[in-house]
Amino acid sequence: MDAERPVVVVANGFGDHLLVLPAMRALAAMFKDRLRLVCAPWAADTFFHSLPFGEVLVMEKLRRSVAADGRTVIGHDFDADPLIGKLIAADLVMVLHPWFSPSLQQLLDGLAPARSIGFSPGYDESLATLCGQHWADRAFQVPRLLDPSLQIDDFAFAPEFAEESCRAAQAVWRQIPTTMRVLVVHADTKNEKMWLAARFARTIQRFLAYHPEFVVFVVGTSNTLRELCRFEARVIPCFGFDLATSMALVGRADLFLGIDSCMLHAADLWRVPGVGLFGPSDPAEFGFRFAPHRHVWADGAMTEIAEHQVIDALESLHAANGKTPRTRRPFGARSTPHSS
Missing domain, CATH: 3.40.50.2000 (Glycogen Phosphorylase B;)
Incomplete structure (x- = not known):
């Protein structure tokens, strides 16, 4: 020192x-x-x-x-x-x-x-x-x-981003009625850490069928999930944004579903309840640390993760943490850190 x-x-x-x-x-x-x-x-x-x-x-x-x-x-x-x-x-x-x-x-x-x-x-x-x-x-x-x-x-509180990124994220959120709730999904990263798009889409489809109060934001670079889901009107692609804007979008979600990536870590610091999907990487080292969560770990290939495991994890997390809408803090506002 x-x-x-x-x-x-x-x-x-x-x-x-x-x-x-x-x-x-x-x-x-x-x-x-x-x-x-x-x-x-x-x-x-x-x-x-x-x-x-x-x-x-x-x-x-x-x-x-x-x-x-x-x-x-x-x-x-x-x-x-x-x-x-x-x-x-x-x-x-x-x-x-x-x-x-x-x-x-x-x-x-x-x-x-x-x-x-x-x-x-x-x-x-x-x-x-x-x-x-x-x-x-x-x-x-x-x-x-x-x-x-x-x-x-x-020191493990929410990330803080530049004003222009916060404004861009706010513009997306303004399109969603305040009565609706949001599941943010992130599906694309290195090939070996990605789950099959068709399984992702079917899982989202089942979740939306169970929960008419939810819409889905898909962040990342691929539009595949929206194209595969019959609830496409409730699946909103959020592509073309800079990285900070995408992470700011994650921060206001009610639930998160994603693979091992920066978006999962952003959700964790924002304390967004989330489900993380892992194959070659270990969730004990790279998964959620601070937010309420469930991990689905194949301990190898992502193809070993079954759809029912993911929907069960989502439903369990929603039942435990997702029934009350999260407080919508202003973008850029610091969250109160706590252990979970």
């Missing part, structure tokens, strides 16, 4: 930035305006919009680093030299993502901070990555190492 020129580094998938958001908030509060952020070019404006960084530096020529097989992604490489020149005299470097690469080693060697913290043997202090530990809790080990009194729930 006595560092004068601290630096925090993060670069990973979209959803990973939401997983580390509580840790990032804690560090920004701890170091006030002197914390410098190193990140992907798109990350600060989208995920860390309201945090008081002293400076934001982007990783130039950021690209995936692959293993010897030419296919397996093991991290990222970037141009370290410009960062070394701008971060001279950094005395504490904290890295919130799990990967380590030659570029990251070059950055650490060039800066030679008095202290470095991360999740691999390449740092002065290498933090444990316990099997089955949620990644939000793993990342939060970094601020807790500096101040053991910190609690993740104090």
Whole structure:
């Protein structure tokens, strides 16, 4: 905590930035305006919009680093030299993502901070990555190492987005009568983490048949679900928006249904009750952490998830949490964090 020129580094998938958001908030509060952020070019404006960084530096020529097989992604490489020149005299470097690469080693060697913290043997202090530990809790080990009194729930509140994204989301919500309730669905991501579109559509169809008070917002990039569902008048495609607007749409939902992705993590921080579908990834590490939820886990291929499992999870969650409409907070308003 006595560092004068601290630096925090993060670069990973979209959803990973939401997983580390509580840790990032804690560090920004701890170091006030002197914390410098190193990140992907798109990350600060989208995920860390309201945090008081002293400076934001982007990783130039950021690209995936692959293993010897030419296919397996093991991290990222970037141009370290410009960062070394701008971060001279950094005395504490904290890295919130799990990967380590030659570029990251070059950055650490060039800066030679008095202290470095991360999740691999390449740092002065290498933090444990316990099997089955949620990644939000793993990342939060970094601020807790500096101040053991910190609690993740104090920093795990809803994301805050730029005003233009909030206005765009508000315009969509104004089209929905206040008597209707909303299930937000997110179905598209990497192929291996997607559920079959036909099963998704049939599940939505059954849910809408049971619940005439609901409409469905489909966020993402694919219109397939609306085309497959006979309740198409109550399935509203929300495509073509920037990422922040889509996540803001999620934040006002009564229920969420989706695969392992950034939208699920957004729903979690918004405390939207949700059902998460998992195959190759472990929901204990990448699923819901804060909101009421159900996980359906195939522990392998997504094709192993049956429709009845998902509709049962949705109905169970709705019965436990979904009968009373959620309070529609103004867009950009901070939610009250709590454990669940």
